[in-house]
Amino acid sequence: MKTLRTVAAGLAALIAFGLAGCGGERTDNDTGDRAGTVTGPITVFAAASLTESFTTIGKQFEAAHPGTTVTFNFAGSSALATQINEGAPADVFASASPKNLAVVVDAGNSEGRPTTFVKNQLVIAVAKGNPKGVAGLAGLTEPDVKVALCAEAVPCGAAAKAAIEAAGVKVTPVTLEQDVKAALAKVKLGEVDAALVYRTDAKAAAADVDAVEFPESAKAINDYPIVALKNAKNGAGAQAFIAYVSSPEATKVLTEAGFQAP
Amino acid sequence: MRTARVPVPLLLPAGLGLIFLLLPLAGLLARTPWSTLPARLAEPRVVEALRLSLLTSTLATVLCLVLGVPLAWMLARVSFPGRRLVRALITVPLVLPPVVGGIALLLALGRRGLAGQWLDATFGITLPFTTAGVVIAESFVALPFLVIAVEGALRGADSRFEEAAATLGSTRWTTFTHVTLPLVAPGIAAGAVLCWARALGEFGATITFAGNYPGITQTMPLAVYQTMESGDLEGAVVLSLILLVVSVAILAGLRDRWLTAP
Amino acid sequence: MTALLDARLVVRRGTFLLDIELRIAPGETVALLGPNGAGKTTALRALAGLAALDDGHLRLDGRDIRDDPPERRPIGVVFQDYLLFPHLTARDNVAFGPRRQGQDRKQAYGVADRWLDRVGLADHGRRKPRHLSGGQAQRVALARALAVDPTLLLLDEPLAALDARTRLETRGELRRHLSAHPGATLLVTHDPLDALVLADRLVIVEQGRVVQEGDAATITARPRTDYVARLVGLNLYRGHGDGHTVTITDGFALTSTDSVDGDAFVAFPPAAVALHPARPDGSPRNTWPAVLADVQRHGDNLRVRLDGPISVAADITPAAAAHLHLEPGRELWVAVKAAETRAYPGDG
Numbered sequence: 069m070k071t072l073r074t075v076a077a078g079l080a081a082l083i084a085f086g087l088a089g090c091g092g093e094r095t096d097n098d099t100g101d102r103a104g105t106v107t108g109p110i111t112v113f114a115a116a117s118l119t120e121s122f123t124t125i126g127k128q129f130e131a132a133h134p135g136t137t138v139t140f141n142f143a144g145s146s147a148l149a150t151q152i153n154e155g156a157p158a159d160v161f162a163s164a165s166p167k168n169l170a171v172v173v174d175a176g177n178s179e180g181r182p183t184t185f186v187k188n189q190l191v192i193a194v195a196k197g198n199p200k201g202v203a204g205l206a207g208l209t210e211p212d213v214k215v216a217l218c219a220e221a222v223p224c225g226a227a228a229k230a231a232i233e234a235a236g237v238k239v240t241p242v243t244l245e246q247d248v249k250a251a252l253a254k255v256k257l258g259e260v261d262a263a264l265v266y267r268t269d270a271k272a273a274a275a276d277v278d279a280v281e282f283p284e285s286a287k288a289i290n291d292y293p294i295v296a297l298k299n300a301k302n303g304a305g306a307q308a309f310i311a312y313v314s315s316p317e318a319t320k321v322l323t324e325a326g327f328q329a330p
Numbered sequence: 331m332r333t334a335r336v337p338v339p340l341l342l343p344a345g346l347g348l349i350f351l352l353l354p355l356a357g358l359l360a361r362t363p364w365s366t367l368p369a370r371l372a373e374p375r376v377v378e379a380l381r382l383s384l385l386t387s388t389l390a391t392v393l394c395l396v397l398g399v400p401l402a403w404m405l406a407r408v409s410f411p412g413r414r415l416v417r418a419l420i421t422v423p424l425v426l427p428p429v430v431g432g433i434a435l436l437l438a439l440g441r442r443g444l445a446g447q448w449l450d451a452t453f454g455i456t457l458p459f460t461t462a463g464v465v466i467a468e469s470f471v472a473l474p475f476l477v478i479a480v481e482g483a484l485r486g487a488d489s490r491f492e493e494a495a496a497t498l499g500s501t502r503w504t505t506f507t508h509v510t511l512p513l514v515a516p517g518i519a520a521g522a523v524l525c526w527a528r529a530l531g532e533f534g535a536t537i538t539f540a541g542n543y544p545g546i547t548q549t550m551p552l553a554v555y556q557t558m559e560s561g562d563l564e565g566a567v568v569l570s571l572i573l574l575v576v577s578v579a580i581l582a583g584l585r586d587r588w589l590t591a592p
Numbered sequence: 593m594t595a596l597l598d599a600r601l602v603v604r605r606g607t608f609l610l611d612i613e614l615r616i617a618p619g620e621t622v623a624l625l626g627p628n629g630a631g632k633t634t635a636l637r638a639l640a641g642l643a644a645l646d647d648g649h650l651r652l653d654g655r656d657i658r659d660d661p662p663e664r665r666p667i668g669v670v671f672q673d674y675l676l677f678p679h680l681t682a683r684d685n686v687a688f689g690p691r692r693q694g695q696d697r698k699q700a701y702g703v704a705d706r707w708l709d710r711v712g713l714a715d716h717g718r719r720k721p722r723h724l725s726g727g728q729a730q731r732v733a734l735a736r737a738l739a740v741d742p743t744l745l746l747l748d749e750p751l752a753a754l755d756a757r758t759r760l761e762t763r764g765e766l767r768r769h770l771s772a773h774p775g776a777t778l779l780v781t782h783d784p785l786d787a788l789v790l791a792d793r794l795v796i797v798e799q800g801r802v803v804q805e806g807d808a809a810t811i812t813a814r815p816r817t818d819y820v821a822r823l824v825g826l827n828l829y830r831g832h833g834d835g836h837t838v839t840i841t842d843g844f845a846l847t848s849t850d851s852v853d854g855d856a857f858v859a860f861p862p863a864a865v866a867l868h869p870a871r872p873d874g875s876p877r878n879t880w881p882a883v884l885a886d887v888q889r890h891g892d893n894l895r896v897r898l899d900g901p902i903s904v905a906a907d908i909t910p911a912a913a914a915h916l917h918l919e920p921g922r923e924l925w926v927a928v929k930a931a932e933t934r935a936y937p938g939d940g
Contacts, residue, residue: 146559154563214459219542221560242459243541244548246559254541257433258442259458493642494675496662498689498740508688512679 107135110305111157113148114140115164115223115292116247117188117266121325122162125318129309136305144222144247145169152177152297159300160309162292164188165223169293179303182295185313186327188266189289190227192280193255193273200261204282205235208262216251216263219244223290224251228264230288252277266290268326291330358574361567370568378545379553380572386461386549387529390468391476394525397469398476399518403506405477406484417481424474431470432538439466439539463540464547468529476525483517484510523581530577596620596776597744601638602647603631610634610800611648616744616776623779623791627819631800632780636746639778641665652776653743663692668737670747674729676721682732683708683717689740707735711769727758734769745770745777751786763789784823788812796820814936815859826859827904830938838935844901846928847877848935855938862895864932865906867916868925878928887918894918898926 114122119142126138141148141158145168152158153175161178162185163169172178194202200213208215217239218225225244232239242260245251251263256276270279294313296306312318319329370376404410405417423431439446439457449455457463491513495505511518533551540547542556550573558566595615603610610631616622624632637643639650641662650658657665668689676685686704687697695703708717711731721729730750737745750766751759767790770777781787787794788808795805796819804816815821821828831840833856839845846858866872872879882900889895893907896918904926908916916924 144559150558150563216541219556219559221556241543243543244556245542246537246555250538257436257440259436259440488675490671490675491677493640493662494669494671494677495688495692496642497640497665497667497669498736499663499692500688501663501692504692509677512677515679 105135106133106305106308108302108305109137109139110159110302110309111139111141112160112162112309113152113156113158114142114160114162115145115148116142116249117164117224117268118142118162118292119249120272121268121321121327124321125313128317128321129312132312133308136308138309146171146221155299157299157301158297159302159306160294161297162294162313163223164290164292165226166291166293167226168223169295172297173295177298179296179298179300179306182293183310183314184291184293184330186292186322187289187330188268188292188327190224190231190264190282190285191267191270192282193252193263193265193270193277194261194280195255195258196276196278198278198280202262202280204280205232205237205239205284208239209237213262214260215239215241216243216245216254216260217241218248218251218264219246222247224248224264224266227288227290231264231282231284234287235282235284266326271326289328292327355574358567358570361564362571363564363568366564367568367571370565371572375544375553376569376572379548379550379569380576382461382464382545382548383530383550383573384576386464386468387526387532389465390472390529391522391526393465393469394473394476394529395518395522398473398521398525399480399511402477402480402484403510406481407489420474420477422474423471428471428532428534428536429538432467432535435467435470435535435539439463458539459541459543459547461540461546464536464549467535467539468532471532471535472525472528475528476521479521479524480514480518483514483521486517487513519584523584527577527581530573596653597639597778598649598651599639600648601635601650602645603634603638603643604646605634608800610638612795612797612800612802614639614778614795616778618776619771619774620793621770621773621777621779621791622793622795623781623787624795624797625781625784625787625823626797628782629799630797632782632797633748635797636669636748636778636780639744640667640669640746666740666743668740668742668745670730670733670737670745670750672749673753674721674733676724676729676732676736678721681718681720682713682724682728685721685732686717686736686739689736693740703739704735707739708732711735711765725758726754727762730754730762731765734766738769738773743775745773745775747777747779749781749783750779752781752783766790813859813934814857816857816938821859826861827865828857828859829902830855830857832856833935833937836930836935840902844880846933846935847930848933849931850933850935852935852937856935857938858933858935860928860933862905862907863893864928865904865908866927867896867898867906867908867912868927869916871925872927877930878926878933880926882924882926884918884920884922884924886920887913898924900926 112122122140126140129138130136145163145165148161149168149171152161152172161169161172169182173182192202194200202208202213207213217228220226220229243254245254248265248269252265252269252273254260255263256273267279270277294310296303296310300306323329405413436443436458438444441450441456441458446457457466491509492505495509500508531551533555536549537552542548542552550569554566554569557569596618597614597616600613601610608631612635624635626632634643638645641660645658650656652666677688680688683701683704686707687700690700690703705714705717708714711734713728713731716724716728724732751763754762763786770790779787779790793805793807794811796803798817798819804811804820811820812824815824815826815828818828829840829846831838833852833854835851835853836849837845837847838852838856838858848858880900882898882904885897885899887894887896890907893909894913896906896908898904898906906926
């Protein structure tokens, strides 16, 4: 009986979660209209590299603003930009690079000016203990070192390209992954020996991978801009969330995750 | 032929079903920039991806035929303990999300995988990030389609023809090649087409197991996804359309030749 | 003459047991005749190697082939619905066996052409089975089975799939080919006419056992089971003979001009039965009251079934029927002349 009840509770939670995720449930049109108070659901589209820290920040925000619920959609920044331009219902867009944010701004789908809230830097993720002894970008050119990079279309790929060019080396990857998490997964599984990923991602996976810092990463620092969206259903909520992301509490979460303040 | 009135309870859902299938296609066609289509086709990246797609899906189909027809024959003609279980297990790749299939393949055939480790140590063969890896991923996902189609054809075929062949002095192997195979040829052809189509559209298992690198593992679906990721929605639509047109042309060509019943 | 085929076939299928002995001489055609479910087809499959023997023995031309797989047995089979390979032409079908026996293409097609010519289909060799008529398909099937030069030829209801007219023509032709076949031939059928026309000897099976065997004349004259009697159109009773009287049941006996003592059969044709509205007087020695059970058309006559001390079938003309008021439940008197009955021993 007990198991059954647990299952039922789990199912109920799942259904509630599913419904909340649908985002089509907003009936209160006066959400956040009154000055100073913010309520209702806020939908945030955020880059995959923000998954851990934004989830924490979202909870803090909800605690600070009772009556709000923050729903995230984490994916590659370029995919998010496409979704937003195709009319996806979002209030805030936090991108891992200005380029992808510009796609949304250029299409006229943003509201107000974007602000940069953090910066991120690349590291070389290698298997625990660094068995191949990779010391810097030059180490990635060794023939027995298999390398995964992000595809150029995604910010980590663009940053990797900039860093590699700055170092003046020629790296031939075996694969161009669609996002930073996929590149990291290949290192975790041992399929590649090294991958260029964000310091934050390497830090989140510290149990499985080691991070090797390299000087050229300073040449390819990634700005993370955030902006409110024109089609936002909860404009006040969007502004409040953007403001909160630059607050000391949120900055602490982000720095602990490995991000740098702008 | 009798052209009786079609009952509304059948006509209505049938029509809706057709619309449901064709509407997304219409969506693609509506967004197609027809003028740039020829130029796209000439892009080396597109030609490369298309060539790779056709090559790997054809090789995958051949591999599926070589492995799948005997497997289907065993299931249809030989009774062995656990046959029902085997038949159920064969459908696993059908229900498994392809990305999970890709991870499962990495865990089995990857550099650190169950069998992959041994392949690497003994023969120096690593499958991930190779064109062979693409063929493996596509075959894994497409094989059930072939086995199910061929087993159905074998069960439908009259096994007494095989007995007749035996009384004429034919061994089981000769009977298989001279009687069974020709009898179920239409079923095998149908299975091969399904298998080929599934392999051609394969994305998740391929990108996970074989990675994404132009000219080596980047098939058309991967190229489409990457193009979309880079914010080039129109480009993605054009590439999809090329894939669609090529596959439909090939299938239509085959149909006239040997997909019609003898 | 020594037997070419010498077999005892024992096959168990759940509660059904087939246990028959068969011996066939070179050039001889034996018909295995029996009702549906008697085990005829099981026997044929056992001979062909398509069903395993649970017991018994199987020797062909002195060689033990009991454990040989079908492809190693010197047999040819004509299946009930022929089973011509639909993807091959008639010629390829016939050449299939010789090819599998290791002959090269030229030889095999030579054999195939000869056989197609022999069955009168020389100009049909390029046709696929679906473009052949039923009779033609039957002949191709026969040619295919004979092309492997089998020591034992097996035919499973070879004419059952044909319409009545084609059947008549094909039967005669089949007879010609079977008598030309130097090996042993076993014909499985439920049609007594096929058996009588095509076979030299009949073996009758019921419920997995041989109930009677012999040449056509003996079996038609002296049936030993109800099934055989019905097959050859006779009323048959078993009883105890005491000279010219055979007691069938307590207090009921039939008189025959034949004399037999001990276990005995009495048989007479339905046409020998006369029906009377009242007790007849005069010569017939066998008369008894009976109740009409049913009436059916039987050729130009009517076949009447009657219940009484024994149940009996009678054939009467429509004219005779007219004044008898034939309706179920009608009471009539049955009369059979002693000279029209045949009595013979029941054992052996």
